[in-house]
Amino acid sequence: MTRLFPDQEGPRLFGLPLGCDPTQALYDGLRSRLEGQPPEAAARVRIYLNTRRAARALEAAFVAGGAALLPQVRVLEDLEADVPLLVDLPSPPDPLHRMLDMSQLVARLLDLEPDLAPQSARFDLAESIALFQDELGGEAVPLSRLETLDVGHQSGHWQRSLTFLKILAGSDDGDEAGTDPSGQNRQRRLVEALGRIWAEEPPDTPILIAGSTGSRGATARFMEIVANLPQGAVILPGVDMQQGPDQWQAIDGEQDHPQFGFARLGRRLGVDMAALPAFGPVASPVPDRAALLSLSLRPAPVTEQWMRDGPAHADALDASLSGVTLVEADTARLEAGAIACRMRAAAEDGRSAALITPDRVLARRVAAMLDRWQIVPDDSAGRPLSLTPPGLLLRELAALAGRRLTPNALLPILGSPLVGGLRDARRRHLVLSRRLDLSFLRGGPPFIDGAALRAWAESPKARMEEAPAWAAHLAASLDPLAGDAQLNVGGHAARLRVAAEALSRGAEPGPDAVVSLWDKAAGARAAEVLRKLEEAGDRGAPMSAGDFDVLLNRLLSAQDVRDEAFETHPLLSIWGTLEARVGTAEVMILGGLNEGVWPGSTSVDPWMNRDMRRQLDLPLPERRIGLAAHDFQQAANAPEVVLTRSVREAEAPSVAARWLVRLGNLVDGIDRIAVADGRAGAWSHMDDLRARGRVWTDLAAAVDRPLAEVPAAPRPAPCPPRAARPDKLSATRIQALIRDPYSIYARYVLNLRAVAPPGKEPDALERGTTLHEVLEKCVAAFENEPPEVEVDRFRRIAAETLEEIVPWPAVRRIWKSRLDRIAPWFVATEAERRADGKVLIQEVWGRWAVSGLSAPFTLEARVDRIDLLADGSLAIFDYKTGTPPSDAQVRQFDKQLYLEALIAQAGGFDTLAATPVGRLEYIGLGGTGSLRRLDASPDEIETHRADLVRLLTAYQDPAQPYPARTRPHKITYDSDYDQLSRRGEWDDGDDPVEVPL
Template sequence: MRETASPLFALPCGADFPAELVRGLRARLAGSPPEAMARVQLFLNTERMRRRVQEIFVAEGASFLPKLRVLTDLSPEAARLGIPQPVRPLRRRLELTQLITRLLDAQPDLAPRAALFDLADSLANLVDEMQGEDVPPERIAALDVSNHSAHWTRTQSFLNIVTQFFDAEAAPDPQARLRRTVEALALHWDQSLPQDPVIIAGSTGSRGTTLRFMQLVAALPQGALVLPGFDFDMPDHVWSGMGDALTAEDHPQFRYRRLMDLLGKTPADVQRWTDATGPAPDRNRLISLALRPAPVTDQWITEGPLLPHLGPATEGLTLIEADSPRDEALAVALVLREAAEAGTRCALITPDRGLTRQVEAALDRWGIRPDDSAGKPLALSAPGRLLRHVGALMGRKLTSEALLTLLKHPLVASGGERGPHLLLTRELELKLRRNGPPFPDALWLREWAGARKEEAALPWAEWMIAALAGLEQAVILPLADHLARHLRVTEELARGPWGSDTGELWLEAAGIEAQRVVCELATDAEAAGRLALHDYRNLFDAVLNRGEVRQDVQTHPLIMVWGTLEARVQGADLVILGGLNDGIWPKLPAPDPWLNRRMRKDAGLSLPERQIGLSAHDFQQAIGAARVVLSRARRDAEAETVPSRWLNRLTNLLGGLPDQGGDQALTQMRGRGQVWLDLAHRLETPEVELPLSPRPAPRPPVAHRPRELALTRISTLIRDPYAIYARYILRLFRLEPLHRSPDARLRGSVLHKILETFVGQRRPEDRPSARRLLMSTAEAVLAQEVPWPAARALWLARLERAADFFLDHDGMEGGIPVSLEEKGRIRLETLDFSLFGTPDRIDALPDGRLHILDYKTGTPPSEKQQELFDKQLLLAACMAERGGFRQLGPAEVAKITYIGLGSSPKIVSTPMTAEATGKAWEDLHKLISRYMVAETGYTARRAMFETQFPGDYDHLSRFGEWEMTDRAQPQDVGHDA
């Protein structure tokens, strides 16, 4: 079948490789008997390529098919030659996990424990690569690391542990089995050469074992290699300059140079498989020059002017440079939409899964579902999320947020009637948000359920308690036991209180894939040994993240989303290369924790730039399509981005060739891209711009306005009347966040309780005893009220610093506490209004007058602030003088005092006079009477202390659409409006 002495054939960039492969094969067998095709063995680089080639053969009519094989699957030959079955990849990684666990125990500075499975995975990949490149452990051990840091010396000695996996008696890894098979096949073919054609197509020979097999096939009389994306435009002097991997590994054609060296061939020996030139041969020549190896890019100066006018080469190129990833995704979605409407086969090619998800979300608004080759990460599916939620709870105290996250999951209680479950979950959430504990336990859940009227509440709570029982215990167990406990809890939650099976947990494509992953983990669990719980959690998440789910849904037949490898598999009329930023395409090489760049070179392993070179080859193939859109975002969520090195080279080359129309071609490329960005902007811009909301000042009917307020709410009425309107007229209550934290509000209430308890228990005693009593009281209250150990320790330390300040000033006036946290009330008879409140403390002084005190965890208000806004104690004095506290009767107030016990303790005392209390009482009447008339509105943020101070009702008043300097616009609301 081979017409020339050279076994090397190739197709240019941009050609539909599978279609041209089939066309060339049929042309070479034209005139042969029909069964001649059946004798051909055709090895393809991927399973996807094999399916595409088969589809093309079938579409051309009934005929014999060649033996279609995947290049990396030589299982029939291995079985025939007696090569044992390989070790499952997961099992090998679990075995390495045990070894690395001991390493981290001995050298904790090597890596964080969270990276345990990632280290095992990277080490397994290193072993796989060593076996594929035929690099024995002895070669690693023999490397000279005298000039390297101690880290690499320790790593080199640790790598001795992988020696056992290279023994001839050991069960081989997949790559070791493949290499053994290839070597055994070489011996077999030496004795009995295949007489039928053997072809390897679609591979670049980037792996050592694959390269070895390609050598064997090339040496066969009927053997041939068909290379994808070969650069026929690259001059010989460039080929000859790519001998050093350190400088040329990242070039898209470097692997072909290495293959030709092994076969003793030159670029002139590479024949065209068919007469296909690709849709854009002029562009291929331009891209070939742009992607020259970095040391020889000076050839742009000499060879660039030899290019023809660049208008025809770039007329099919569009460059989208968006301001943000969202703009890029929307512009790409619009390109795909137009292609769908025009009936154009279009593919988005990108390694950026974030971009593809945004594009698919944008296409969903038009009902377009693209055919996504990558599927959905298993960890983001419903079963994956539930498994991760349960795993995150293992060994940790149950929080309100975590509990409700579980209960609200769509798979929880899916084994039976879900209505009562959702109803009780809602009621539990309201309870937890209003006044529930941050860490609900079994006792609290039973008390809550027992107080409910629903009959199902108590059984529901008991199911919840039983399902989560013992989950917070952090124990060291075998992996199998950890996994069994994990699955027991997950399946019990999915079953629900009234179900009889595991609900919908293991159903649908995601459930089936999740069950396959956990079953595989259970099968090989004994290889991992005993693990601490935190190591198990990290390992399980890492295993789950490796899974993918492909949903069987109806997709648009013309719109595809491909990874970079699929670019060579299928052809498209319009190709979009998205996410062209450095770090995305190409993806930066991951740090290698085992071997640095020089060590890899000396050992005969590929350099980190290998992946960049493979990505460059995928880029060079894809940009050869008939019509191509290049897109990138100038900045991401964090900072400005750097254009992909290939895009950067292309634009720099075009900009430097004005005589060939390069600068004009680049301007036109950007102009065509700007059209799509303008459309995206128009799509996001509303046709009718809605006016901004004005600063509100609602005026409800007087009959519905509050007839009583607390002392602390008077300052709110002065500073933010709208909050009074929302809280007391609309009856909108602030709900606590699910993620409870030790905030300032809790710190203040805890401090009040500590001091109230201390003052109530204190007896005449010496200073050291009083201090011990204060601190012991603080410890007891903190232990009861603050379930966060770190917050307890911090707040106790703060109080320790402020304790002497408090004791120095406590009772220095000779006062005796006569009221602690006791409520008072007084009525403003002329206004039909009541004022009530509970001062922290009231002392009776020796002269019979009163001293009113208030404790603050922050900075006390100044005298000016008390006079104008913070009138809490001033009005408390007015109440006391007018008999507002029944147990005290009318009494003169000598002074009011704020005691600040924050980081800088401070006391602000104000002497009281009849004039001061009289004015405050009169001002209160004026304030309340003003809001008792219909013309007065409750203005939002009327006189805030700080403009950035957050309010509980800012979202309701639409603060942000208006500013503090805007005039309020009163509006009548309610039935009387």
């Protein structure tokens, strides 16, 4: 018989001090207690650990210790393997099936109470109910306790929540807290069954539980059973061994305190935590720091003890904080850079370093920055399945299902590395995808379908004989996703799989085609998610494609995948706070120490508020903060610690973690008392910590700084030769020549065009084009009938035209409303215009060879409308969807109407002879409509002609530069060529620098 402990009355509880390596301490304690016993004694010891990582670490410690038999290392989650078969427990339901079944009930509730939440939230609410039921089972709270809750003083929301939970409780068979055979319910039933067996026949071998804080009710009950076994013991990690009885009593009830769980467990077992023995000869690496942190973390009601106990730490502050560095970076990027530099420095010194953070964004940033030096850390979490190539492709396809296909939705699918087949097929797929993008999708229709894809493939733009087959395959692959039919979850998953596999095989699969989509760990995990969804079949109510998209994103985001393709650095690791409980490194970096990150924000229970949870004796939201505080306290007691945070997050100031604030306030207070007592000079230990941190932020900033100073580009003013300068411009481009000559140079000299975005957007240009077409048809159909008849005709034509050419339903309604509003005004003013003359032409191009120049130059313009007035002169109208330009703008920049007048007077419009112009007018379509008439006198028109000749003469001179942004309309004006001119390196106030070409 193996014996590790002498006989004693009552439970057997041990602690591992803060900051020690829990795995090594457990191994050393076991070896010392097994010393002198036969080799097989170790094999009889059974140890329950909280995670598989902890189990692997302990086994590795035994292997490293030399040849010996290993103890039986188990994980608390696998407790069912130790329960004899005579315990009758039904099989646990599949978590997905459980959530889908619960979501049906929640959906019915939301139908009756739509103000509670949108239907898309039913999966979140279903999962929260499952967690709540799980918590009830783990804490041994019978469902009948719901009937005892007093909610008379609560709001209607909480009363409805309780009513719904009672309905769910009534649907279970029985009144026990453990009727649900899953999760913590099942774990507690296993624990109680094992406890009954051991009570009748206690095991004659040592049984230990180590590494668990007992935060879950079922685990705490198991710890109680094991602690009372003859050779049983519970070993608590990260116990503050320096707290006295008063401190332990003070934290009882303070759920946000790091040692609260241990205090509650000690009270439950009747153990004096102040006299808790250590498991073996082990102590905190830096006892002075452990005592300082313990004092800083005392509950708020007793922080007056800082004044009493703080001065005693003054002489030990140097020793306490000598291994601590505080990094307060200006930005999250700089924080990640400082961490990466510190980890690289540790690796170069041959020391191990671990980043501990609950912030996965920070972890990925650090990994990306280490990749600059080809360093791959061992990241325990990997990355979410939703961010892997298979997960991204499935998300894109699920988001597309049930919706009209847009270029913006199609392009990410075509660009996925898992689409298009392998080798040559993949290469041809990429070529065709690029041609489709540039020749059809860019600036093309906002919505596309299979017919449009096939039509493009048959056109000369495709330029590849494989294009028709490729386009047909693409259309056929996406067809299963068309339509927003209400399907069960299995139907949605099946059609998603069909589409994804077809796209992955490519258009030329051949007999040996493979689906690369499901390769590697991420692909296998994604295939498993789809398989489970398909197996769920008709569980849950039929749902729309949008609801299935929400469900799939939840499932993909909930799983992490580690990429085993790269060899990781043996000394560098990235851990979550859970992994940090079982390991240590020579340099421990605690990252993301901001409120809302570490500690995270307290989650809101949609079913139980704080008062209701207190009545049921359930943990309060602060319990999670207490667990996070324990992780911080344990890791911060390592010999060398780097504490990091960013001062700003997402352009807003951040708030330091409460533990950093407490530590800083305590240390500053101790320093001030020491100075007042004459025991120290004017010195701040916190400033010392920050100074050490600035070493790493300065280094991170230096890494990003270029090796050589790159001078900023000057404001460009190119001078191309006369032959390269444009000899033709439209009237609208004359304004650009005045305001931003560089844009004319880039477009007409360099022949550069801005690449249009994928698909059309309902922007100002599209709105203007559409409204012009509506007005053209309305003016042509005007018959000078009674106003109400003309208004009805106007609105009918507008509705028909918008229905024909505007593909966005919401935008169509907005634009129609705008036209309906101005219809009476436009009809009334149109009648006045018809009384003055008649319509001659609409939307016609005209040209004029400008005279008086040293070289030929043609001015072009597309006129909105020209009328013939009663006196034989012409009236030129221009429609403005916004506000017409002011007199000053017309005089200096917006000369379009005057330039059109010059073309008309020169006979530049094919169907019109040279005729004087007697009226120039803007028809403003904004608001309720407005008119703005310009001075159309011959002298004014001649003035604008002279201005045009002077402008064009200047730019026909080879010495005249094309400076950038000479007179932009607004400071916020953006040009398509700002990047080319390297704007940002120069300001609008800088002098242009001429560049002869």
